[in-house]
Amino acid sequence: MRTLISATIVATVLASAACADTFKWLTYKPQGAGDAQAITTQWFADQFAERTGGKHQIDIFWGGSVAKAREIPEALAAGVGDFGDVITPYFPDLLPLNNAVGFYIPQPMKTQGVGEAMATWHKDYPQFGQELAQQNLHAVGFRPLENYGLLCTKPVRSIDDMAGLRIRSYGFAYPALIEAMGATPVSISTSDSYEALQRSVIDCTPIGPALARGWKYDEVAKYYIEVPFGASFGHIIAMNLDSYNALDAETRAVVDQLGHDYLMEYSRMLDEDDARVRELWQGDLGVEVIDFPAGELEALVADDKVQAVRNEWIEKAKALDLPVDDIVAKLTF
Structure with missing residues (x-):
């Protein structure tokens, strides 16, 4: 049985x-x-x-x-x-x-x-x-x-310090925004950015703490600047x-x-x-977190090139009969 x-x-x-x-x-x-x-x-x-x-x-x-x-x-x-x-x-x-x-x-x-x-x-x-x-x-x-800031190989404490820096760029908004900062956008893949930071091909990359640790960029770039890019x-x-x-x-x-x-x-x-990453930075990894002056980045939104990128999306959306006002309101300061 x-x-x-x-x-x-x-x-x-x-x-x-x-x-x-x-x-x-x-x-x-x-x-x-x-x-x-x-x-x-x-x-x-x-x-x-x-x-x-x-x-x-x-x-x-x-x-x-x-x-x-x-x-x-x-x-x-x-x-x-x-x-x-x-x-x-x-x-x-x-x-x-x-x-x-x-x-x-x-x-x-x-x-x-x-x-x-x-x-x-x-x-x-x-x-x-x-x-x-x-x-x-x-x-x-x-x-x-995650929320993005800038991870750099040198300290950056204001927009003035960005003049002449080479900053990793990708996508739509970053190239125009980096130029508005007075820096030079450099197109480099995520996987190549560690070596680019190590060899001073770039000075900074937009990134968040968790991803910076995941890609180990914080081994070769020791300054994280709280630039308020928002979440990507x-x-x-x-x-x-x-x-x-x-x-x-x-x-x-x-x-x-x-x-x-x-x-x-x-x-x-x-x-x-x-x-967790910020605790590691305070310890053995030795990454300095630097505050960024309020309002300096937001002021760059008025730049003609930055506005041109935003208007490009608006035109694409309108061409598909999408009402854009409520969406744009969520995306703007």
Whole structure:
């Protein structure tokens, strides 16, 4: 009898496992990165399995093993994966609306505020979702970056000290803003910035404490200037649109709620990372944190080149019949 019962239990478990859906998550992040992005990716997968009662699970394909960072949107669209990290600033032509924050640096919002703004815009303005839908993608969550300052190889205490500095530049707003500072923008990839700082190819890079520690830039640049750039927008947690539409109502509700909860968990962890890194800086790492005079950076928003970048986004948005006033109000001081 016990053998019969055991066999029945095993058969039931195997049948349940066979009925479970397994979704694929494509990420460029290494599994052992140990940062908020990697840890909360695993958190999402764990929560998905728990909240669906084990009916569904997510297998994470780490470290670009299936698709590199710039390949993920295309791979998701083709159904190679179901979930993935889309680094929005890498795709300005595909996703101009969803890159709104990248045109507005400096801006006043912190990490969680940027994520909540993106969620609100997706809820209130269908053009944001339609832009993704054209690529067969759907946003289930948002992963902003941390508040950015400047990490430098020399102390910078005011705008006057920026004259002639070579500052890493990328995206839309930073080149114009760096020129308005009196510095020279230098286009260098994230992976090349450590050596660029070490060899004095650049003097500074915009970055936040957690990322600076993650990339170990703080080994070669020992001054962090609290320049109030605000939080940058980083990643959309995206799903293949067909996969999302194929979810039953119960599972879709789990995914939607997880997207909201993900932002809270990620923001909390990023704040903890920031505090941890600042403690390390005060200790053996020996990074000096320098306050920046209030109002000096914000005054540069009036620069013609900075305004031209912002107007470029406004024109793109208006061309898609997007009402821009409420959005711009969130992005301006």
